[in-house]
Amino acid sequence: MLIRILHIVTKMDAAGIETLLMNFYRNIDRTKVQFDFLTHRSEKGFYDDEISELGGRIYTVPAINPFKHQQYLNSLDEFFDNHREYKIVHSHINTYSMYPLRAAMKAGVPIRIAHSHIANVPFDLKTPFRIYTKSKLTKYSTHNFACSEMAGLWLFGREIASNGTFKVINNSIDASKYVYNEVTQKNIRKQMDIEGKFVIGHIGRFSKQKNHFFLVDIFHEIYKKDPNSVLVLIGEGPLQSSIEKKIEELKLKESVIFTGVSTNVNELLQVMDVFVFPSRFEGLGIVAVEAQAAGVPCIVSEYIPEEAFITNIIEKISLSKSPNEWANAILKLGNHKKKNTLQEINKAKFDIAEQKNELEYFYLNSLKELI
Structure with a gap:
């Protein structure tokens, strides 16, 4: 039936x-x-x-x-x-x-x-x-x-x-699609012309909830310390034009990539060195699970529920901390070597x-x- x-x-x-x-x-x-x-x-x-x-x-x-x-x-x-x-x-x-x-x-x-x-x-x-x-x-x-x-x-x-x-x-998620693949990472980075860059990534609708203005402030601090950095923003939404304006005012336009809504998020995650998720509120934050499945270390706000903390490559920082403090925590992860986390994702029943x-x-x- x-x-x-x-x-x-x-x-x-x-x-x-x-x-x-x-x-x-x-x-x-x-x-x-x-x-x-x-x-x-x-x-x-x-x-x-x-x-x-x-x-x-x-x-x-x-x-x-x-x-x-x-x-x-x-x-x-x-x-x-x-x-x-x-x-x-x-x-x-x-x-x-x-x-x-x-x-x-x-x-x-x-x-x-x-x-x-x-x-x-x-x-x-x-x-x-x-x-x-x-x-x-x-x-x-x-x-x-x-x-x-x-x-x-x-x-x-x-x-x-x-x-x-x-x-x-x-x-x-279909966790097997997100498993870290060095060849995919190199190919996508080449397509995006970001080879050799330190890549910060975010996935989410351009809305107040996702806190993009604070994210741009964080990236501004990162860029001042490491001009070889790039911010990749995946998504669209009502605040996108305001975010673009702020990026231009901070003279970061050449270092920020807007991908729009994507059907290959699993591949785009491969290019990221760190996933940053400073949300003001979340029910879970599935994109943080996806990032961990891709082996990408994550820096997230205190409003991400504990269920999303599946691996040892995710850590929490309070939104009360300054953009500079967030930037320092992110930069510390720059030399992280990605690994296959499929077993951990499966064990957590995601x-x-x-x-x-x-x-x-x-x-x-x-x-x-x-x-």
Whole structure:
């Protein structure tokens, strides 16, 4: 029997949550489990074509808007009224998962999963809205997932955390694709014209969360100490033009490479000497796992959950430390010799081969329990 799982997302672009879903989707047994997606953006997503090729369907509802609240609720109710085929709905929009899971419950969907992918979001104008939706979420979910203990505690609260009633699903990767390869490193560095450079790397959307302005300050300090340094930025996002402006003002333009969104992150990681991840908040930080899988030493902020500390090549520095202190810590890793970390990634259960079996089993078994 083939079952179709409806995943609730913002948009299927090449960001952390979406890339995680695609890792599962590519590897899961699609003769038993098929993924469909309900998105909140009308524009075409990065993964839309691949989803169609894999047999998935993509639906759209309007974006969540506090000023058009009822319109959004009506669109969800209408969707679930017209799609009674779904028995499992798996929502990935954090506190806002309350809304689609509420509509799914009204429509009689028996399995409703809230999945936390983030933690410790700082106060902003949306905070009251998040507090409200968070307080109602578990009223509508039947199962609660999280990418880390920290993410589960943040979204579901202490009572559920203390009862152990949320399940940690590791943000898994196809670890074998990331294994350090000296030949690949040399070839990609040659293509990028960065042979012989000290390469600092970062992967992430250009948003406040990822803290690119601080990252550029760190690189500025590194560059002053070692003008042979290069910063490679993988991703795109709303703050990119502001970051580019700052880089120009600091006269670093010739030493910073913007790759845009990439389909070969595993290869780009090979060129990095150090991966730097000064995020203001994270649910896990899957790119730190990817970097470790590639044998790249990592310097990360204190907001990266402990589950991401898989190997001995990752260390934490507080964001309260100065850019110069971060720079000194990064420069100390300049002579690190990369190694194959596949065994450590597998032992920590971050390889997709094991985790996809666990998720597949959950989907299939949860329906059997209803019969």
